[in-house]
Amino acid sequence: xxxxxxxxxxxxxxxxxxxxxxxxxxxxxxxxxxxxxxxxxxxxxxxxxxxxxxxxxxxxxxxxxxxxxxxxxxxxxxxxxxxxxxxxxxxxxxxxxxxxxxxxxxxxxxxxxxxxxxxxxxxxxxxxxxxxxxxxxxxxxxxxxxxxxxxxxxxxxxxxxxxxxxxxxxxxxxxxxxxxxxxxxxxxxxxxxxxxxxxxxxxxxxxxxxxxxxxxxxxxxxxxxxxx
Numbered sequence: 188x189x190x191x192x193x194x195x196x197x198x199x200x201x202x203x204x205x206x207x208x209x210x211x212x213x214x215x216x217x218x219x220x221x222x223x224x225x226x227x228x229x230x231x232x233x234x235x236x237x238x239x240x241x242x243x244x245x246x247x248x249x250x251x252x253x254x255x256x257x258x259x260x261x262x263x264x265x266x267x268x269x270x271x272x273x274x275x276x277x278x279x280x281x282x283x284x285x286x287x288x289x290x291x292x293x294x295x296x297x298x299x300x301x302x303x304x305x306x307x308x309x310x311x312x313x314x315x316x317x318x319x320x321x322x323x324x325x326x327x328x329x330x331x332x333x334x335x336x337x338x339x340x341x342x343x344x345x346x347x348x349x350x351x352x353x354x355x356x357x358x359x360x361x362x363x364x365x366x367x368x369x370x371x372x373x374x375x376x377x378x379x380x381x382x383x384x385x386x387x388x389x390x391x392x393x394x395x396x397x398x399x400x401x402x403x404x405x406x407x408x409x410x411x412x413x414x415x
Contacts, residue, residue, distance in 0.1 A: 212394040219388035226381035242376045246369040257367040264334030264364035287344040291393045295340035299333035306330045318372045325373035332374040335382030338364035343390025347399040
C-alpha cells in the first residue's frame with residue numbers, strides 16, 4: 188500500500204537456483220585428488236606393506252563389544268543411505284541439499300565400483316592371515332572402499348547446510364564408517380584412505396558445479412535462498 192492509498196504490487200524476489208561458488212572448493216578438490224594419488228602409489232599387486240598391516244590389525248582387533256554401534260553407523264556409507272538421506276532432506280524442504288546428496292552419493296558409489304575393477308586389489312581376508320571378520324563378509328575388490336567414498340561425499344556436501352553440531356555429527360559418522368570398514372575386516376587402510384579422498388573430491392566437484400551456502404549461514408537464510 189502506497190502513501191496515497193493505492194496498492195502497490197511488487198514482484199517477489201526470485202529465488203536463487205545456485206548457491207555462490209567458493210574458491211576454497213577448488214583447493215579441496217586438488218588436495219583430495221593428491222591424497223587419492225598418494226593412496227594408490229604404494230599399491231603393488233596384492234601385497235600389503237608393514238605399516239598398512241599394523242594399522243589394520245590394530246583396528247581389526249578392537250573389542251567385539253563395539254560391533255553393534257559401529258555396524259549401525261557404518262550404514263551411513265551404504266548406497267541405500269543416498270536416497271534415504273536425500274528423502275529426509277526433501278521432507279524438511281531442503282531441496283538443494285537433497286539434490287546434492289543424490290548427485291554426490293551416487294557419483295561416489297559408481298566411481299568407486301569403476302576403480303575397484305580397474306585396480307583389482309583383494310580384501311583383507313584374501314591378503315592377510317588371521318583377519319577378524321564381523322558380519323556378512325564383503326565381496327568383490329578392495330580398493331577403493333565404496334562405503335568410505337559414499338560417507339565422505341555425503342558429509343562433504345551436507346556440511347554446508349547444517350550448523351556446527353550437525354557438521355560434527357556427519358563428519359564423526361563418516362570417520363566411523365571409514366574406521367569401521369577396517370574393524371569389520373572389509374577393507375585395508377589404503378582402501379579406506381582412497382575411498383575417503385574420492386568422496387571428498389566428488390563433494391568438492393558438486394560444490395564447484397552447483398555452489399554451496401556459506402557454513403555460517405543460519406538454516407532460515409539458507410532455506411529461503413534454496414529452490415525448496
